[in-house]
Amino acid sequence: MSEQRPELGSELATTVNGAAYTGWVPNRRTLAQFLRDDLGLTGTKVSCELQVCGVCTVLVDGEPVSSCTYLAADVDGRAVETVEGLANGDRLHPLQRAFVENFALQCGFCTPGFLMMAKALLERNPDPTDEEIREHLDGNICRCTGYRPIVAAVRAAASELRGATSG
Amino acid sequence: MAESVVGRSVLRSDLLEKVTGAAVYTVDITPSGTLHAKVVRSSYAHAEITGIDAAAALAMPGVVAVITAEDLKDLFPRFGHIVPDHYILATEKVRYYGEPVALVVAESVEQAADAAAQVEVGYAELPAVMSVAEALAPSAPLVHREVYGMSGDESFTAMAATPTADEVAERDNVAHEVTLGWGDIDAAFQSAALIVTDSGMRFPMLYAYAMEPYNAVATFGGGRLDVISTAQHPFMVRGDLARIFGLPLSRVRVQAPYLGGGYGSKSYTKVEPLAAVASWATGRTVKLVLDVEEAIYTTRADAAEVSVRTGFDSDGRIVARDIDLVLDSGAYADNSPLVVAKAANRSFGPYRVPNLRVRGRSVYTNTSPASSYRGFGAPQGSFACEINLDRAAEQLGVDPAELRRRNLVDPGEEILPGKRGIDADLKADLDLVVESLRRDASSAQGSGIGFAVTASDAGAFPVSTAQVRIQVDGSVLVLSGSTEMGQGSRSVLAQIAAEELGVELAAVSVSQSDTGTVPYERTTGASRTTTLAGLALQRACAHARDQAATMAAEAFGWDAAAVVQVPGGVQGPDGRTVAFGDVVMHWFGANAGEITGIGIVRRDGVTQKMPPFWEVGMVGVEVAVDAETGVVDVRQLVTVADVGFALNPHAVEGQDLGAATQGLGGALYEELVYDGPQLLNPNLVDYRVPRMRDMPAKIDTMIVERRDGIGPYGAKGAGEGALNPMAAAVASAVARATGRWPTRVPLTPERVWRLLNDLPDDA
Numbered sequence: 001m002s003e004q005r006p007e008l009g010s011e012l013a014t015t016v017n018g019a020a021y022t023g024w025v026p027n028r029r030t031l032a033q034f035l036r037d038d039l040g041l042t043g044t045k046v047s048c049e050l051q052v053c054g055v056c057t058v059l060v061d062g063e064p065v066s067s068c069t070y071l072a073a074d075v076d077g078r079a080v081e082t083v084e085g086l087a088n089g090d091r092l093h094p095l096q097r098a099f100v101e102n103f104a105l106q107c108g109f110c111t112p113g114f115l116m117m118a119k120a121l122l123e124r125n126p127d128p129t130d131e132e133i134r135e136h137l138d139g140n141i142c143r144c145t146g147y148r149p150i151v152a153a154v155r156a157a158a159s160e161l162r163g164a165t166s167g
Numbered sequence: 168m169a170e171s172v173v174g175r176s177v178l179r180s181d182l183l184e185k186v187t188g189a190a191v192y193t194v195d196i197t198p199s200g201t202l203h204a205k206v207v208r209s210s211y212a213h214a215e216i217t218g219i220d221a222a223a224a225l226a227m228p229g230v231v232a233v234i235t236a237e238d239l240k241d242l243f244p245r246f247g248h249i250v251p252d253h254y255i256l257a258t259e260k261v262r263y264y265g266e267p268v269a270l271v272v273a274e275s276v277e278q279a280a281d282a283a284a285q286v287e288v289g290y291a292e293l294p295a296v297m298s299v300a301e302a303l304a305p306s307a308p309l310v311h312r313e314v315y316g317m318s319g320d321e322s323f324t325a326m327a328a329t330p331t332a333d334e335v336a337e338r339d340n341v342a343h344e345v346t347l348g349w350g351d352i353d354a355a356f357q358s359a360a361l362i363v364t365d366s367g368m369r370f371p372m373l374y375a376y377a378m379e380p381y382n383a384v385a386t387f388g389g390g391r392l393d394v395i396s397t398a399q400h401p402f403m404v405r406g407d408l409a410r411i412f413g414l415p416l417s418r419v420r421v422q423a424p425y426l427g428g429g430y431g432s433k434s435y436t437k438v439e440p441l442a443a444v445a446s447w448a449t450g451r452t453v454k455l456v457l458d459v460e461e462a463i464y465t466t467r468a469d470a471a472e473v474s475v476r477t478g479f480d481s482d483g484r485i486v487a488r489d490i491d492l493v494l495d496s497g498a499y500a501d502n503s504p505l506v507v508a509k510a511a512n513r514s515f516g517p518y519r520v521p522n523l524r525v526r527g528r529s530v531y532t533n534t535s536p537a538s539s540y541r542g543f544g545a546p547q548g549s550f551a552c553e554i555n556l557d558r559a560a561e562q563l564g565v566d567p568a569e570l571r572r573r574n575l576v577d578p579g580e581e582i583l584p585g586k587r588g589i590d591a592d593l594k595a596d597l598d599l600v601v602e603s604l605r606r607d608a609s610s611a612q613g614s615g616i617g618f619a620v621t622a623s624d625a626g627a628f629p630v631s632t633a634q635v636r637i638q639v640d641g642s643v644l645v646l647s648g649s650t651e652m653g654q655g656s657r658s659v660l661a662q663i664a665a666e667e668l669g670v671e672l673a674a675v676s677v678s679q680s681d682t683g684t685v686p687y688e689r690t691t692g693a694s695r696t697t698t699l700a701g702l703a704l705q706r707a708c709a710h711a712r713d714q715a716a717t718m719a720a721e722a723f724g725w726d727a728a729a730v731v732q733v734p735g736g737v738q739g740p741d742g743r744t745v746a747f748g749d750v751v752m753h754w755f756g757a758n759a760g761e762i763t764g765i766g767i768v769r770r771d772g773v774t775q776k777m778p779p780f781w782e783v784g785m786v787g788v789e790v791a792v793d794a795e796t797g798v799v800d801v802r803q804l805v806t807v808a809d810v811g812f813a814l815n816p817h818a819v820e821g822q823d824l825g826a827a828t829q830g831l832g833g834a835l836y837e838e839l840v841y842d843g844p845q846l847l848n849p850n851l852v853d854y855r856v857p858r859m860r861d862m863p864a865k866i867d868t869m870i871v872e873r874r875d876g877i878g879p880y881g882a883k884g885a886g887e888g889a890l891n892p893m894a895a896a897v898a899s900a901v902a903r904a905t906g907r908w909p910t911r912v913p914l915t916p917e918r919v920w921r922l923l924n925d926l927p928d929d930a
Contacts, residue, residue: 028277042195043188045427047378048459048851055378083188096186100178103817106825107653108185109378109427115186134859141851143376143428144653146824147859148866 014075016041017085025072031065032056034072035082043083043112047141054140057113058082064120083112086119094164095119095157104153106144114140118154126162130155172666173880176817179658181425181651192425193397194382197454201384202231204445204455205279207269207286208464209261212533212844213295213308216260216268220287224271229278233286234270234448242444245315246407246436249323250342250500252315253536255411255440260293262310262498263533264845265464272445272453295533297841299472299495302340302532310340310498310531322628322689323505325770325777340531342496343504347511349584350522355487359478363559366474368551369911370894371838372495373468375540375829376856377652379427381465382456385442390414392443393683395422399433399650400690405682407436408443420683426652430829431539432466433652434692435502463849467839468540469494469506469529471547473514475555483565485574487522488515492548494537496529501538503529509624510544513891514552517582517593517622517781518574534841539692541829545623545784545891550912553619553895558908567899568601571620578875582622587776589622590875590883596785596807603805603867604787613794614802615903618787619892625884626779627693631768632686633703635664635711636761641735641748643670645677645704648688649696654886655818656696662814663701663879667708668747669734686765694782694884697814699774701879703766711764712737715750718762722753773877780876780883783809784891786827788863792904797920799835799901801863808868811876811883820868822886827868830893832857834912 009026016039025034035041035058046068047055056068059081086093095115098104105111114137121128121136128136133154134147142150184190221233236244236258247253257268269286273279296302296310317323356362383396392412398404401421409419426433438455445453457465471494478487492510496503507529514525556574560567572594579588597620604616634646645664649656657677665672678685688700712732719737720727729740736746745753751760768774789803808823836855840847848854874881894912902908907922921928 036195037197041188042191045192045194045379047380047427050850050852052851053378083186087187092183092186099186100182103176103179103182103821105182105185105653106655106821107378107426107428108182108190109192111185112188134862138858138860141376141378141856141858143378143430143829143856144825145821146828146866147857147862148824149821151859 010073012073012076014078014080016080017082027073029072031058031067031070031072031075035067041082041084045109045112047109054117055110055113057116057140059116059120062120062123064117081116083115086115094160098153098157098160102149102153102156104145104149110140110142114142114150122158122161126158128158170666170880172672173662173814174812176815177662177672179655179818180661181657190425192379192427193384193395194379194456196384196395196424198384198452201452201454202272202274202449203276203279204442204453205271205283206267206441206461207271207283207288209257209264209266209268211261211290211292212264212297213293214261214290215293216257217289217291219269221269223287224282224285227278227282227285229274230271230282231274232272232449234272234445238448239444243411243413246411246440247500248403248407248435249502249504250315250317252311253499253501255444263535265535266498267441270441270445272449295844296340297533297844299493299530299532302530307340309338310533312338325628341528342500342531343507343529345508345511345527346525348524352487352489352522352524355522356478359486360481361479361559361562362476363555363562364476365551365555365558367910368473368554370471370473370547370550371833371913372470373540373833373837374463374839374854375430375432375468377428377430377432380457380459380462381438383439383442384452384454385439385446386452387443387446388450391418393420394439394443395424396439397426397433398423398439399426399429399652399692400435401650401680401682402648402687403690404436404439408439411440411443412447420681422679422681423650424679426650429652430541431543431692434539434690437465459851460849463839463846464535466538467535469496469503469537469547473548473551475551477555477559479559479563483563483570483573485518485520488520490514490525490548490552492525492527494529494547495532495534497532497534497536499536500529501536503537506539506544510548512583513545513621513623514548516549516552516620517576517589519576541826542887542891543623543693545621546830546833546894549619549621549892550894550898553892554898554908557899568597571597583624586624587778587781589781591781591783591809592873593620593622593783596783596809596871599807599869600785600787600805604789604803607803607865608789609802613904614789614791615900616787616789617896617898617900617903619895619899621784621891623782623784623887623891624778625693625782625887626695626698627690629699629768629770629774629779630687630689631699631703632688633700633707633766634686635704635707635764637711637747637751638761639748639751639758641670641674641746643668643675645675646685647677647700647704648680648685649700650680650691652691654696654822655815656691656700658818659697659814660700660704663704664708667705668712694886697882698780698876698878698884699768701882703768705879706766707764710766711762714762714764715747718754719745719750722750780878782884782888784888785809786889786892786896788896788900790897790900790904792901792919794923797916797923799914799919801831803865804863805867806869806889807871808885808888809871810885811878812872812874812881813870814880814882816870819870819885823868823889824866826887827889827893828857830890831861831897834894834897834914836913836915838913
């Protein structure tokens with residue numbers, strides 16, 4: 001018979017999509033579990049659980065991380081951004097709109113990860129070449145589209161974002 | 168014809184839900200109070216179960232139950248729509264590493280996982296058959312001693328060109344055997360000017376990698392079973408579940424929300440029985456989510472070893488083909504009997520073959536069970552048979568495109584005797600591919616082009632029903648059992664309804680598949696939705712329009728014969744136009760009611776002849792091979808989607824490029840590898856799928872529309888075609904780049920390097 005031990009955990013203070021959160025999390029809880037199960041933010045998906053598919057990508061202080069293997073406790077004092085935080089109310093983020101307009105998704109399971117990864121790229125490099133887009137997104141797997149429309153969507157969103165900031 | 172909504176690349180409304188994270192997939196559904204299940208899996212390929220000790224697991228925190236085969240005695244404990252051989256939980260023995268042996272149910276995912284590790288299973292190892300060669304050897308150990316009887320109905324036999332008896336005198340490891348043929352092949356080979364033989368061509372075990380792994384949420388209670396799952400074919404799953412529990416179909420409800428990918432791998436029953444028995448045993452809602460490793464051990468594609476011999480006359484015309492297909496179907500039959508039947512039908516290609524013999528066998532081995540995979544037997548057979556044509560062209564000194572042109576069937580010509588003639592112009596399609604490839608082909612050393620052709624008897628068995636419900640406000644609800652797994656079924660059905668009723672696309676909503684609320688749809692597979700569900704919906708809309716006319720005549724006192732159907736409503740003899748919503752309001756006499764139109768497709772009329780349509784596979788690639796490393800770089804990818812009519816051209820292109828990309832995966836990177844009883848690479852690190860930087864600089868996806876399908880507006884299905892001939896096209900391109908003909912795929916760098924250096928294959 002195994003003994004019953006209280007689960008180990010710690011206090012967590014973070015912001016998720018701009019909203020503050022404080023609470024206790026078990027040590028072994030991943031960021032993906034925290035987002036999906038504790039906060040109900042199920043837009044972030046999980047697939048390979050080995051950091052090679054990119055599906056679970058979210059931004060922590062602006063940096064893309066694999067939330068399936070990132071501990072929730074490690075976002076203490078940091079800001080998390082997920083796909084649910086991309087749109088401004090009913091107004092889609094240019095990346096979201098470009099993905100829809102370019103048919104850059106089909107089943108959509110990989111899409112939240114692609115969107116967050118692409119957002120990280122465009123914040124650092126507002127005018128990426130196709131090769132830079134491919135290089136940056138090579139760690140994200142899409143099984144439906146054959147990738148071409150995803151590159152086109154990121155290119156289109158980059159162009160729109162540049163227009164918005166210069167205009 | 169002047170369509171206004173179909174034929175345009177309208178934006179898909181499901182994509183809007185998906186980019187915001189709002190779209191709900193099964194894995195996102197966890198009703199409060201749900202228990203979580205974890206599967207205890209076999210650690211042997213073949214072993215008797217000598218005992219299961221669950222005491223330690225049961226004592227762990229949060230554990231509610233540990234379920235074994237012993238607990239399922241009062242149920243029908245197996246599933247399988249053709250051969251019901253698949254035990255929900257291993258009974259008496261295990262047949263493959265990873266097979267479910269017990270199910271731990273606990274209050275949390277973590278508690279279930281922790282306790283599953285504490286379930287002690289005793290095994291007495293049995294000799295295993297890990298390959299087809301071992302399984303077919305004399306006096307090989309039997310994977311199944313039992314005879315289950317076939318439960319496949321007429322729909323199964325109608326799809327196999329030549330059904331064969333399933334009774335075998337002596338028990339062996341052959342799960343299913345088909346033969347197909349005509350003419351006198353021995354005499355034909357005697358007369359042949361050239362005979363080209365390719366023996367032992369090997370197609371790998373593939374994993375579809377739908378990115379959402381199998382999962383299900385089940386609630387059993389009050390003599391009813393409710394299941395939400397990642398099911399392509401919820402109505403087929405319902406049948407298996409009803410049999411397990413002895414419930415009427417009407418008391419089993421299977422819902423399929425958005426699926427995170429399917430590609431055939433979510434066809435038929437997978438984890439639903441596990442979740443269902445867990446709920447039945449505990450009386451609470453149970454959720455079961457597999458991880459990717461478990462998903463890999465749940466279903467894969469049939470690996471194949473194919474031999475082909477083709478005789479030609481001196482003009483390069485085929486006089487005979489003799490083909491032997493052996494599929495490694497793993498421990499349970501699942502859908503492999505149909506896969507092998509389809510592999511036989513599709514193996515010899517859309518060519519005039521006056522004398523033919525095909526033998527196909529689906530063989531049980533102690534490996535993970537194989538079932539449907541995009542392309543359904545076509546990739547396996549075409550790999551060997553299309554390379555065989557390319558080798559013949561080389562020996563005959565004929566251009567490989569010209570050799571195919573001499574043998575391809577003409578539009579309307581039968582490929583399978585008595586079946587539907589080809590509804591496509593294959594020679595014209597081939598010219599498009601070859602012209603595009605050659606236009607940009609490099610003449611550099613180490614480069615080569617390859618192209619290949621397939622035609623698949625697609626569409627599956629034509630049983631589809633649809634409903635359209637016009638609401639009092641004029642908005643429209645479409646009910647269809649087609650599962651939205653990314654292919655765009657909801658969007659294409661919305662286009663059809665908007666077109667047929669003459670309403671705005673935005674006024675149409677399409678429901679999710681749900682056996683409790685939507686009309687029957689046999690499957691979401693074989694590229695059938697646009698053609699068959701689309702036809703049913705067209706008929707439902709016609710039915711609704713007719714009713715609107717009748718109701719309007721009654722409500723407004725018009726002569727029924729003088730009512731004219733117009734876009735969005737009806738027009739009376741006085742020239743007055745009344746919208747559908749107003750017809751509803753006036754007929755019911757209140758701001759209430761609706762018009763329900765029903766449409767049915769069965770084997771009748773345009774869908775009498777099998778198959779409902781042929782799906783063309785027409786692809787080409789150019790590769791450059793690095794002689795130092797064996798790395799194959801794809802430079803060009805050219806596809807033709809011969810779809811009759813593209814209801815949403817961008818969506819068709821997306822399906823076609825997606826299928827082609829998956830085909831490149833099997834041709835160049837993907838292969839599940841067994842080393843002893845277990846897989847070496849049951850994960851996404853070691854099982855490599857195509858990534859963004861693998862894609863070629865030139866991608867040319869062409870759509871051909873000749874309105875030659877039986878579907879709405881002349882449409883035919885799409886979505887598998889470009890995968891089917893890809894392995895052959897890539898292998899031929901590599902052969903032309905290296906001067907050596909590969910005999911197996913995937914063409915990994917090591918394999919190509921060995922080929923270049925005349926070294927034996929690695930296994």
